[in-house]
Amino acid sequence: MSNDRIWILLGKQLSGDILPAELSELEVLLKDDPEAAASRDLAASIWQTPIQEVSATHDSKERIWDAVSPQLQPRRHHTIVRRLVAAAAAAAVFGVIWTGWQFTRPAAPVLQQLSSAPGGKSRVVLPDGSIVLLNRNTQLDYEKNGFGKQHREITLSGEAFFDIAKSDGVPFIIHAGKVNIRVLGTAFNVKAYAGDSAVFTTLVRGKIAVSFREKTVVLQPDEKLTVPLTRLAAVFQQKHLEKDSSGQLPEISWLNNKLVFDNNTFGELAAKMNQWYGVTFHFESDSLEQLRFSGIIDTESVDEALNMLQLSRPFNFQVNGKEVRISN
């Protein structure tokens, strides 16, 4: 029997370039193929082992640099003002880096900070082999010393999908605001942006325990837990999720590069589009904010997406850089 499909899907999973539907397909295939399932960890460790080309690259690099570097000499025709602006900008960037450095790199504990690319998403492999897909504007922090061996604790700000590597005896713990999520080998999604009023956890497979203020709930696959942060007492809202027609959970649709909205108000949609595109919405009236939409934004630009929305409800818009004005 040919199991090439498994290897294709494993490659896509390791590279982070996999659709949620394919991920489910992979899980099903691996269930029926214990041999391939056993190779999965091996494949992951091969993937983590960096390869570099050797041969004469080092000499090449120097020769190329010798050709490039003379071009870097500053040109005379730059005005002083322009140079000052450049210098000020460089100094500002440097200042930020320096402050960041000072803040994140005290002498003893080494804090590793990972952020998604501005306006984009990123995939990272943690030292223990766990794979994390970071949604826009998302940051992970962890103590580098002993990570994977003595501890596996990270702090999340934003939204991320986790595929946690199994590790006996070292639980994986995620701190999302005041909510703690304890894991033992599993895949799930956590949404905990700084501006969110709650922490949302959606489990895809495996088992996790979510704790907040001494209270703990164990989640089953396809369940979503909402922990409101605004209440004083710990209140958990747990519900079983229905997969949509494409067989995936709407909560992880961002992995798919899609923004899914289902009977959301324009106001809610504006908040989603703010995270998606990094644009800020201004509504001329409250009634506009109450318009309701359902649909999917795929890879459209802001303009294209708004044009699409105009097809179902009448409104006018004006995009000015990162500002969007909605009017009647």
Place this chain on the structure above:
Amino acid sequence: MRDDIPELQNRIYNGDTQAFKELYDYCCAPLLQLALAIVHNREMAEEIVADVFIAVWRKRKDLHQVSNLKWYLYAATRNIALNYLRKYAHKKTLHLDEAYSLEYEINPEAQLISNEMMRHINMAISELPPQCRLIFKLVKEDGLKYREVAVLLNVSIKTVENQVGIALKKLTRMKAFLITPLSGGQ
């Protein structure tokens, strides 16, 4: 994978030569490899990569229009390499499956496995067919998207999927074979 390329881009845009050098150090080797895979001539590949970086520096004031600098570098390398090929068409042809024999070594900084094992992985990677090796490397090592690799090499996404799958299958087999005698106490 470095995630501060947008920041480097911003600094280069402002004329920061140090940032430019950092970008160079980070991207030179993979770009050289791509150029080599296309032109099969080291001297020519070195010229191509130099052209790419000189162009980036000269046009740094246009960098704010580039949304993905890493991809921009790969695409520029591919385009300039193809131009070279056209110029020297009588000498070279674009066939990724032609032998371009580069050796690979495992980065010694990440010694997750024994040296012996690394040597074997190293060998197994160098034994992959050239196109398979290049695609695997672009996806795994350089972190390009499947779609990007397909565009870059003018192959279908299916081909990229298949080649990565094949590479993984072969490498995993090899490693499983290596581990078995040890645990079997042979």
